[in-house]
Amino acid sequence: MAEANYTTVTLQVHRFTPRAERAERARGGSPFARKSSPFGGGADASARRRPRGKQWVQEYTIPARPEDTVLDCLMTIKRTVDPTLAFRYSCGHGMCGSDAVSINGTPTLLCTASVRDWAKQPSALPQVDDEGFRHIGSERAVRAESEVTATGALSIDGADRTDANAKNATDAADTAAATSAVSNTQTTSGSLGVIELAPLPGFPPQRDLIADIDPMLNQIRKLTPYLQADGVLATTSEGKVDVFEYLQHPDQLAKYETLSNCIACGVCEGSCPVFAGGDAFIGPAALVWSSRFINDSRDTKAMARMDAIDTADGVAACQSVRACSRHCPRGIDVGEEMWQIVAKVRER
Ligand code: SF4
Ligand code: FES
Known part of the structure; x- marks a missing residue:
């Protein structure tokens, strides 16, 4: 042509x-x-x-x-x-x-x-x-x-x-x-x-x-999207604060590495028929961010994080439609991650 x-x-x-x-x-x-x-x-x-x-x-x-x-x-x-x-x-x-x-x-x-x-x-x-x-x-x-x-x-x-x-x-x-x-x-x-x-x-x-993507960002913020780890404050021989070092095996990294690529674009939430503004469902992006820290071996708040999403508008609201998986620009299989995190929360 x-x-x-x-x-x-x-x-x-x-x-x-x-x-x-x-x-x-x-x-x-x-x-x-x-x-x-x-x-x-x-x-x-x-x-x-x-x-x-x-x-x-x-x-x-x-x-x-x-x-x-x-x-x-x-x-x-x-x-x-x-x-x-x-x-x-x-x-x-x-x-x-x-x-x-x-x-x-x-x-x-x-x-x-x-x-x-x-x-x-x-x-x-x-x-x-x-x-x-x-x-x-x-x-x-x-x-x-x-x-x-x-x-x-x-x-x-x-x-x-x-x-x-x-x-x-x-x-x-x-x-x-x-x-x-x-x-x-x-x-x-x-x-x-x-x-x-x-x-x-x-x-x-x-x-x-x-x-206005603030509803999604607020839901992510509520789930404390940062590492909460117990670290020993190391000091140098001169008494200055030294860096923390958290060692992790490649297998442990593989459990959350893909999830850490989420850029909070909202494409999965825009595809989700349940999200629609975030009043009744915290949305797949917030759950991806929560799952990213739950699967991180360095984080010590996994149980508290699972408690936070075990609500009527949390994992219980996901209907497994899997529309969220189709267009993630970072290659995250969002629907599969939802499935995994729902199973993890129910089994704990
Ligand atoms: S579509 Fe992918 S990158 Fe965008 S918010 Fe959802 S999980 Fe994150
Ligand atoms: S402009 Fe940054 S992702 Fe498109």
Whole structure:
């Protein structure tokens, strides 16, 4: 497939501008307002989780190459087209975790997502009808898929087989025609396709692509995410404080090394259908951080850490959906870790 020399990509950005805080809220709001949530949080948190403001979808078409990242595209827009577009980033290399958003409905990092991988031809994007339902394929394609599945499970007679072959041939021709149409579109228009961007799901949006990830960071903070070890304070012969040294076997390190790569990006929490803001579930990221220290042989607070997560909104709230495993940018099998930590807490 020949690629055009000059290519563009279209970014459909879900934008949000918060409404200015009203004076009544500063004075305490309505006397009938609910003061606290049974799951914690309180009035401030519930106010924060109901952001109000203007929402709209804005399209930007800019020059781009297939190997550009989506973050590159947003930087181009910010510098040359629309300086009001808000998004968060820092390292640009998948190390800081500050730029997690939803790309085509999937939580991931802007700086590691390439245009080549995420741009879709408009016809391939799910269409949303008037009632807000997303259509993920044509009725005919869905029927063909279910028939192919059924054909694999059941034997069919000769006549049916002929029909099925004819139908498959038609579908194959349709697919080839669609592929060729996409290819022609790209060659003639130079468009690599469309990428849909929205703030990270499960967190309240603050502005445009920036979500408020404080609920996740607060949950991690509550679980004391630092080493608590008994060390003997060593002093030198001159009486000065010497360094602590904790020796650890490579096998002991292997138990938590992968977990220590978590960058608290929130992608797993954005994928988790139970988390949704953190009121009823402390979330997979907080449990990963807790598990990292529980599995560290130098830490002396493993029992207290397990007590802290053995609550209704702790390990008991995990439904083992395992959606959290799919997109962790640091390669942590979050769902498996949830499984391990739940078993460890129950067996203690
Ligand atoms: S476990 Fe992975 S996806 Fe979840 S916060 Fe840590 S790095 Fe991000
Ligand atoms: S900008 Fe740091 S992880 Fe993407």
